[in-house]
Amino acid sequence: MGHLIELKDIYKIYHMGEETVHALDGINLTVDQGEFVAIVGSSGSGKSTAMNIIGCLDVPTSGTYHLGGIDVSTMEDDQQAEIRNKMLGFIFQQYNLIPKLTVQENVELPLLYAGVSAEERRERAIQSLERVGLADKRKNLPSQLSGGQQQRVSIARA
Ligand SMILES: Nc1ncnc2c1ncn2[C@@H]1O[C@H](COP(=O)(O)OP(=O)(O)OP(=O)(O)O)[C@@H](O)[C@H]1O
Numbered sequence: 001m002g003h004l005i006e007l008k009d010i011y012k013i014y015h016m017g018e019e020t021v022h023a024l025d026g027i028n029l030t031v032d033q034g035e036f037v038a039i040v041g042s043s044g045s046g047k048s049t050a051m052n053i054i055g056c057l058d059v060p061t062s063g064t065y066h067l068g069g070i071d072v073s074t075m076e077d078d079q080q081a082e083i084r085n086k087m088l089g090f091i092f093q094q095y096n097l098i099p100k101l102t103v104q105e106n107v108e109l110p111l112l113y114a115g116v117s118a119e120e121r122r123e124r125a126i127q128s129l130e131r132v133g134l135a136d137k138r139k140n141l142p143s144q145l146s147g148g149q150q151q152r153v154s155i156a157r158a
């Protein structure tokens with residue numbers, strides 16, 4: 001099997017009136033299954049731009065991006081949304097938990113969007129909460145958790 005993530009010669013150019021910003025200038029990156037990768041660099045060097053493309057939240061100006069063998073570099077919004085739902089998990093710096101939903105309902109949300117049955121959602125959410133040590137908090141609201149616990153809920157959801 002090929003690489004899980006494969007970026008080839010990726011450019012991202014922003015046009016701001018007369019000015020053009022070369023946020024990404026021909027980057028190449030491969031990530032294989034099971035690899036842990038950190039992107040580091042000075043402020044403004046293009047990390048978030050790259051992460052937005054890798055996360056299928058944005059498309060490059062040019063270059064190709066294969067995710068799990070699928071060319072995702074030229075997708076429309078709703079195709080990207082489907083790929084994000086099925087293949088990607090996001091742990092945001094702000095955890096973006098829905099305040100009115102319980103911990104378990106928050107974890108179930110991507111499965112709800114994916115059309116998974118109520119019973120399977122419940123099972124998978126509880127399993128995933130067990131893995132981060134929070135099954136006993138599943139009926140709490142996010143506001144009733146510590147910061148670290150909220151972060152673990154967002155990990156379980158991802
Ligand atoms: N929507 C945009 N329009 C124009 N220029 C942009 C846009 N988004 C980002 N840029 C520019 O692209 C470059 C890369 O930005 P990016 O956000 O990827 O940097 P970063 O590495 O994540 O920085 P930081 O560490 O500060 O978060 C910067 O020069 C930024 O000003």
Ligand SMILES: [Mg+2]
Nearest residue numbers: 044047048049
């Ligand atoms: Mg950034």
